Amino acid sequence: MIVETLGRIVIIFAIAFAVLLALALFFCFFIFRTKKIIFPNFVLFIISLLYEPLRRLLSFFRVDPTLIDRISVEIRNAFNYPDFAATKLEERVLLLPQCIRSTECPAKLSSVDGIHCIECGKCVIAELSAICKELGIRMYISPGGTFSKRILMHSRPKAMVGVACYPNLYEGALNVKLAGVPAQGVPLTTSGCVNTTVDCEEIIKKCKLQVSK
Ligand code: SF4
Structure with missing residues (x-):
């Protein structure tokens, strides 16, 4: 009797799991x-809830598993848009990952506010730095x-644009949400x-x- 009941519970969980997976895939593709x-x-x-199983399933069907991350970044960006867009430019911070620097980057590292770009022109950060100053x-x-948690504490932005690979964007989005800061995520075009x-x-x-006014 107990074995039968346990068997039924397992079957119900398996069906619920399969239905949720199918729903998640349907919504993501839609x-x-x-x-x-x-x-x-x-x-x-x-x-x-189903982050890992979804990624594995997509890989199994030879579909890029980052589709899940892309959808999740797009939804969060759309969610945060009104609060983000309502902030002033000078209340925002742009957080870049160090992996986009040139391997010959001469910038110094500060334990308080990260890597100090001197706009040497060896990577795209020079251009981004000049535009941010403007x-x-x-x-x-x-x-x-x-570091992202430290910057949230140290510079207390009202809004943030974060650039990172998908796994880091996913984790960073949770941190900024906890801090109550509306964010926009931009994924790297090539990771590593x-x-x-x-x-x-x-x-x-x-x-x-x-x-828009
Ligand atoms: S532009 Fe800035 S970040 Fe890029 S290599 Fe030069 S100093 Fe480093």
């Missing part, structure tokens, strides 16, 4: 294809680890530990987002 965000809270909930946006280059690339236009577009 959002990806149509660019329309439907049931954002529910989709974010099932993505965080806009009045504070720019930080993270040396890694828990060094010589990664970014879409500068996309970063600048996000930094300049304003409420």
Whole structure:
């Protein structure tokens, strides 16, 4: 009797798991294809609940597993848009990862506010740094680890644009949400530990987002 009941419970859980997976895949593909965000809270909930199984399933079917991360970044960006866009430019920070620096970067590292770019021109950060100065946006280059949390404490921004690989964007989004700071995430165009690339236009577009009047 007990074995039978246990068997039924296992079957019910397995069916519920399969239904949730199928729903998650359906919503992710729908959002990806149509660019329309439907049931954002529910989709974010099932993505965080089934993050690893979803990635494995996509890999199994030879679909890029970062689709899950992309959808989750897009939903969070859309969610945060009104609060982010309502802040002033000078209240925002841009947080960049150190992997986009040139391997010959001469910048010095500060334990307080990260890597100090001197705009030597060997990587795209020089251009981003100059634009941020023009806009009045504070720019930080993270040396890694828990730097994003430190910057949230140290510079107390009202809004943040974060650039990172998908796993770091996912984790960073949780940290800024906990801090109550509306953020916009921009994924790297090629990931890795060094010589990664970014879409500068996309970063600048996000930094300049304003409420349309
Ligand atoms: S532009 Fe800045 S971050 Fe890039 S290599 Fe030069 S000093 Fe380093």
